[in-house]
Amino acid sequence: GDSVTQMEGPVTLSEEAFLTINCTYTATGYPSLFWYVQYPGEGLQLLLKATKADDKGSNKGFEATYRKETTSFHLEKGSVQVSDSAVYFCAMNSGGYQKVTFGTGTKLQVIP
Amino acid sequence: EAGVAQSPRYKIIEKRQSVAFWCNPISGHATLYWYQQILGQGPKLLIQFQNNGVVDDSQLPKDRFSAERLKGVDSTLKIQPAKLEDSAVYLCASSHSRQGRNTEAFFGQGTRLTVV
Numbered sequence: 001g002d003s004v005t006q007m008e009g010p011v012t013l014s015e016e017a018f019l020t021i022n023c024t025y026t027a028t029g030y031p032s033l034f035w036y037v038q039y040p041g042e043g044l045q046l047l048l049k050a051t052k053a054d055d056k057g058s059n060k061g062f063e064a065t066y067r068k069e070t071t072s073f074h075l076e077k078g079s080v081q082v083s084d085s086a087v088y089f090c091a092m093n094s095g096g097y098q099k100v101t102f103g104t105g106t107k108l109q110v111i112p
Numbered sequence: 113e114a115g116v117a118q119s120p121r122y123k124i125i126e127k128r129q130s131v132a133f134w135c136n137p138i139s140g141h142a143t144l145y146w147y148q149q150i151l152g153q154g155p156k157l158l159i160q161f162q163n164n165g166v167v168d169d170s171q172l173p174k175d176r177f178s179a180e181r182l183k184g185v186d187s188t189l190k191i192q193p194a195k196l197e198d199s200a201v202y203l204c205a206s207s208h209s210r211q212g213r214n215t216e217a218f219f220g221q222g223t224r225l226t227v228v
């Protein structure tokens with residue numbers, strides 16, 4: 001069945017370090033892909049999305065490219081800040097009725 | 113535009129009691145989702161509505177959980193009787209999607225349920 005796999009955390013980085021969080025998916029058909037972020041004590045928010053192969057989603061300095069050949073959607077940021085500390089979820093929207101499936105989440109902690 | 117509204121924000125009940133959660137999606141959104149998010153895990157889809165019809169409830173524990181979306185707008189999720197393992201955040205989300213693509217789900221703040 002459809003599934004999303006993302007790297008386990010927690011990930012601890014120093015401020016201004018480079019971030020990569022890996023995400024791969026398995027889906028029948030042609031899903032849309034998303035990264036959601038959950039800041040401490042807050043709800044899930046959409047961070048970025050991509051709807052077709054080779055699309056690049058970007059927001060707040062974060063980027064992810066839809067790679068159909070490797071079924072991946074890795075999240076990257078060139079220089080993280082303390083305020084980026086949160087849990088990041090990779091997700092996809094697939095099937096005729098657009099079921100949204102989430103990965104298990106990766107907790108990021110950025111230290112000054 | 114107003115976001116997805118959920119209530120209550122927090123609920124503490126004893127095991128074997130019943131509880132209900134309410135969700136008001138974004139106006140005009142045909143699709144409504146209920147997710148269960150256990151601490152440290154990703155959201156797990158419990159049930160998905162398209163207007164007032166159920167399109168996926170494969171992971172809903174139907175012996176104790178029920179949900180309805182009368183008139184295709186508001187929705188309620190009920191647990192009866194609750195078990196300790198039901199302690200989680202229950203998230204409601206909505207989206208424009210019908211048979212189309214390119215739509216993301218918008219989430220409410222969630223209801224944190226603690227079963228003691």
